[in-house]
Amino acid sequence: MSDFGYLEKLDKVFESVRKKTDFEPRVGLVLGSGLGEFAKEINVSFELPYSEIEGFPVSTVPGHEGRFIFGKLGDTPIVCMKGRVHYYEGYAVSDVVLPIRLMVKLGIKTLFLTNAAGGLKDGMSAGDLMLITDHISVFAPNPLIGPNDSKIGPRFPDMTEVYDLKIRERILELAYENDIPLETGVYCQLTGPTYETPAEIRMLKSLGVDAVGMSTVVEAISARHMGVKVCGISCISNLAAGLSKTPLSHEEVQAAADEAAPRFTRLVSEVIKSL
Numbered sequence: 001m002s003d004f005g006y007l008e009k010l011d012k013v014f015e016s017v018r019k020k021t022d023f024e025p026r027v028g029l030v031l032g033s034g035l036g037e038f039a040k041e042i043n044v045s046f047e048l049p050y051s052e053i054e055g056f057p058v059s060t061v062p063g064h065e066g067r068f069i070f071g072k073l074g075d076t077p078i079v080c081m082k083g084r085v086h087y088y089e090g091y092a093v094s095d096v097v098l099p100i101r102l103m104v105k106l107g108i109k110t111l112f113l114t115n116a117a118g119g120l121k122d123g124m125s126a127g128d129l130m131l132i133t134d135h136i137s138v139f140a141p142n143p144l145i146g147p148n149d150s151k152i153g154p155r156f157p158d159m160t161e162v163y164d165l166k167i168r169e170r171i172l173e174l175a176y177e178n179d180i181p182l183e184t185g186v187y188c189q190l191t192g193p194t195y196e197t198p199a200e201i202r203m204l205k206s207l208g209v210d211a212v213g214m215s216t217v218v219e220a221i222s223a224r225h226m227g228v229k230v231c232g233i234s235c236i237s238n239l240a241a242g243l244s245k246t247p248l249s250h251e252e253v254q255a256a257a258d259e260a261a262p263r264f265t266r267l268v269s270e271v272i273k274s275l
Contacts, residue, residue, distance in 0.1 A: 006094055007149060009055055013098065014105045016054040021046045023070040025079035027275050028103035028228075029268070030219065032115035034257025035235060036065055036082045038265050044071040050085075050099075057085040057095045074273035079103055086214055087140060088192040097143045097222040101152070104226045110167070110275050111223040112268065113232040116257055117213035118196070118240035120205045121185050126239065126256040129264060130183040131171055132163050132232035135217045136209055140189045143218045144225055153225035162220050164229040167275070171231065174270045180263050185210025187234055189217035201240045212240055233268065235260045 023045055031038055048068045050058045059066035069080040081103075087096050100111065119128065148155040175182035188204055190196060192214035196204070204212055211234045220230045237256035257264075 007151070010098065010101055010105065013053050013056050013102055016056070017048065017068075017102065017106065020048055020052075021070055023077070023079070024107040025070065025077045025103065026108060027076055027078045027110045027112060027272055028100070028108040029078060029080045029112045029272065030084050030100075030114060031080060031082055032084070032213075032215065032235065032257075034116055034237070034254040035114055035261070035264060037261055038268060039069050039080055039082045041265060041269050042069055042071040042073055042078060042080060044069055046070040057091050057098060059083040059085050060089050073269060076272050076275055078272060079106060079108065084215060084219075086192065087218070088214060093141045093143045093218055094146075097218055100219045100222045101226065104223065104228050108228060110164075110229045110231070111219070112272065113216050113219055113230065114264075114268070115187075115213045115216045115232070115234050116237040117187065117211040117234040118201075118238050119211055119236040120201060120240050121183065121210040124183060124210070124236055124239070126236060127259045128181065128183055128236040129260060129267065130185050130187075130211050130234040130236060131168060131175075132187045132211075132216075132234060133168065133184050134186045135162060135220060136186060136188040136207060137217045137221065140191055140218050143222050153227065157225045159221070159224065162224055163231055167229060167231040167271075170274060171233070171267070171271050174274065175267055178266055178270060180267050182267070183210070183236075187216060187232070188212045190214060196240060204240075211236060231271070233264070235264055
């Protein structure tokens with residue numbers, strides 16, 4: 001899509017949202033598979049289904065309800081994506097990151113990404129939480145490919161520190177203060193929708209990957225491109241292929257998210273209140 005076409009689409013969805021609410025969020029939160037119950041923690045001002053936004057992609061995956069929730073967590077104004085869209089659903093990567101660009105245009109200064117992921121790191125098990133310290137982006141298409149418009153961000157954005165160091169340090173402090181075990185590691189996004197083969201997992205592990213999933217990286221790149229601070233937490237939903245004796249399933253992902261929900265909710269709530 002040309003610059004003009006993409007910016008025109010972004011402006012159109014922004015105007016569609018602004019016709020319905022003038023809420024100005026400071027933090028954007030994306031809830032991954034099975035983590036949507038966190039939205040109950042928000043003091044809700046307004047809810048907006050994606051289907052009611054003109055030209056907006058709609059989530060088709062179980063566990064992704066598909067709506068924006070505007071409100072406050074403590075004193076922090078927040079917009080929460082209860083469910084995201086994925087590249088494997090057939091959307092262009094520009095549409096996959098359109099919600100992120102929209103949240104930035106609405107006013108967010110920090111983006112908090114969450115996901116369900118397969119664990120590769122030794123000692124990791126289903127239900128663990130992992131703070132994302134960095135990512136590997138070689139398998140999903142880069143969302144910045146194509147013409148660049150300097151009104152959105154630079155042509156060659158620096159990715160030395162995608163996940164903000166000060167926020168990561170604060171998350172680790174809050175995890176310790178709340179007695180919440182928290183792993184740290186590198187996340188990798190593959191396209192999906194198939195789970196990885198054991199050979200692919202061996203390759204990823206040799207590259208230094210600690211968790212793997214089907215989202216997040218393209219969103220983080222887009223947010224950094226627009227100058228927004230980013231942080232991220234993975235809920236380890238299963239051991240990756242070849243590391244577990246049981247076949248992988250979406251039901252397993254949701255069950256692990258349910259098990260981790262109380263710890264996830266407490267930690268994310270404390271982090272957002274502190275932003």
